Amino acid sequence: MKGSFPVTQAFDAAASRYEQYAGPQAHAAGRLAARLAERALPEAPRILEIGCGTGLLTRHLVRLYPQATILATDRALSMLHEARANLSGHDRLGFAAMDGERLAVGGGFDLITANLAWQWFSDPMQAAMACRARLNPGGWLALSTLGEGNFAEWRALCAAQGLAHGLRDYPSSAAWRHHFPADLAITEERLPTAHPSALAFLRALRAIGAQAPATGHRPVSAGTLRRLLRGQGSGFVATYHLVYLLGRPSAEGLGQVEVG
Template sequence: MTRKGQVRAAFGQAAATYDQHAAVQRQVAERLAGRIAALPLPAAPRVLEIGCGTGLLHAALAPRLRAAEWVFTDLSPAMVAAARDRFGADARTAFVAMDGEQPCLHPDARFDLICSSLSFQWFERLGESVAALRRHLAPHGWLAFSTMAAESFHEWRQAHRDLGLEAATPRYPAPAALAALWPGARVEEEPMVQTYASGRDFLRQLKGIGAQVPAPGRPPLTAGQLARVMRRFEAQGARSTYHIAYGFLPAEG
């Protein structure tokens, strides 16, 4: 199975448990929604959401954009179904299972807002793919997103390093590197720290949201190695940082 297939399967399996484990994801969606609300958008924007999941960003943003037309998309059909069940379908909403890196959009499709909360870290060609999405912005439109940045999970990585091991957690770009990918981009950053009851609880929450897919080429730890890492993580306080980058790209031209 390809890595993209692994991501699709993991999030599909997590569709029923996502919301109960997604405290940070819900908070990030709220923070992103507040920032989007400050953008100069039309009164009734046409919105494309990439990686809608169960609908946390829509729940936070819809009260601020009451007249919007919304296209929900996600790599996982199960996540799209969860969002549809949560919000219902009407004449102003559409639900599409699609890969945001290979969107099934008409070449002339244009949106006033393209948004995504914590899905771009799963893109395999981030710079190129976001640039391609940006070309679907209407004049004066905006692309707004949140994604994981370089210092995310550094405590978990440190627990591995202390034991001479390497974490399978994917590497994320620094905010400055993100800003350099796209002309005119503005990137803000924010750390969020979550404390867990144990190392096992940390891993359980990652699996509960479907985020347990390892970086490519990283072999899994043995059971003994994982137990040692969890003990080290717990000795350091069982805390994990989510380093969040918020990006804002205006329509080109």
Template sequence: MTPTPSTPRAALIGRSFDNAERYDTAAVVQRLSAGELAAEIAHALAAGAWPAHEAEHGPARILEIGCGTGLLTEQLHARWPQAEIVATDYSPRMVARARDRMAAFLPDRHRAMFHVMDATRPDVDGPFDVICGNMVLQWLENPAEVLQKLAVLLAPGGLLGVSTLLGGTFAQWRAACAAEGAQAATPTYPNAKTVAGWTPYPCSGAWRVARYEQVFPTGLDFLRHLKTTGAAVPREGGGRLSVGQIRRAADRLNAGGGAISWELAYGCFRRPPRQGVFVTGTDTGVGKTLISACLVQRWQALYWKPLQSGLAEDEGDTATVARLVPGAHCFPPAGAYQAPLSPQAAARAQAEQVDPARLALPLAEPHRPLVVEGAGGLMVPATDEMMMIDLAALWGLPVVLVARSGLGTLNHTLLSLGALRERGIAVAGVVLNGPANPENRRTIESLGKVRILAEIPWCEDVTPRTLAELAARLPSWEETFAPSWPGGRTGT
């Protein structure tokens, strides 16, 4: 059954791809991109802290949007033949072609399902370990919204991998048309900065830009290519070129050698493997443990301090949280050391080493929030090879950044936010510790493009009672994460 078109343009796009009978003969870059995307997904799966069944056997369920004739479907099956693949496309004829292509590869038909679906209105049941789509986002009216909807269908720790065309695509053709006083009818694709804002929250991940070049015998062959692959749908609101303008622009393209550029962005985004946050600070002593205890109290969360040093001088953060939040469930540290140094240096002072194998994220009670407190700031060495920011990336939990409210906080806070974004780590928000400073708050919100979760005043004597009062200033778990974790604390 063909879905009802969401817009007249969606109907036009669907008809164009329905009529692309010779798609496979012309889809050179599309085939290349499918292979690249499959490789990106495989690399991301291997690099992350994925659920055990994925790490050992690969994904069990895969949803593909915009499957076309099955170029990516074939790649997915080759890499993960055990996976159940649900291949979908808006075009019924494209779905039929994908089914025909995969018939030879999928004799066990229960492992593949081919379904006509509008990606803007997904009608399949999750969860999926992988959701992917090759060169499809540029056809959607609101790609960021679609990615957010799809992320909800991911299993905890699941991966969303997509590719899309960028603004540099077909630059030579646009320049040839402009030289004839006309604007090319090809769609206007987004730039890399716009696409960077399509990251679904609270997933972690990043976009990578790639460029390809395809040479056509003549400019008219390029236009025939667009029609053959179903990509000749003109940009919305654009005018048509005259026959003369098209021929003259094609001649200009010929004179330039017939080369056409394709600019693509590849994005891979992982849903957190469980509900929780990673608490880090802009510096040592900014109040990470206080804020962690507040979050444990506010969310009735679990607590884990993976690496604890400085036990020669105080009781340690796990004991502090247990004292301030009576009844809190605290996981034991993976490493506990006496010297007030970085975990790496403190372990070495005891003739020990931090064991990376013990740094696996606790997955007990996965639908109950877990507050993970880091040691020092993001660039503090955790092991001989990893800093705290590397652990944050590995665990995949959104970050709560604790910062001082006063003088000096802007530089430290904005640098920390920049480092997190550079690594593709989701940021849940910033907590400011100390006297209220409206100007610093506004600057961090504006330049850091981040939410201030709370401003926590300095408190001379922190007791379980005063901590509960401070915790009430923080948003509830549902207020912070409900859009991305349907059903609030119950998860999916």
């Protein structure tokens, strides 16, 4: 699995330094865990985590659910290696390489969760529906992902320069509501991150392995990019549009209604 997809190659390459630069991801993991802590799960739940990376959310899961059996998965083997090292000593915690869009597990989970992995999926809705089919009755789906217009400042800067921004397009909250009518509570958050320059922002994405562009995007050369960004002045703010989805989806998509 290592190296077979550009997204996975990028995360594999970044795994050993990921946590030094993953402040927003750690923030989102904390927020997702705080929301989960308010929900009732069985005392010894079966949990599937998708796209676990180095285990930022996994650490919250073992703390919140000490009796749980947890399977933490990721497509990037180096990320899994880091996660294993970061979470050694937990008896009922297992790790496996798995593509979150091709689930190689049966059903019977009380919680399926992912922190900032869904935005890399080619069909996020389909992936969420596949998870829904693997939940026990009353089981929870809890995801954080990115929302429409994420990094609006970078999009605006590229538009002003006549450049393609290269970012992916993510489902709107309305689209999530359409696919999961009434059964997912949606909370949105804007998290600004400050960088010395626009180039530094791009480097920060690369440092966590999050630089793979949208499919079909033809990146301009580093030199051209530097020339275009010269004169931007110092300081660049890029705002994460974080979206938290939490619910107990029923098979019919008409599960318990929650207020975000």
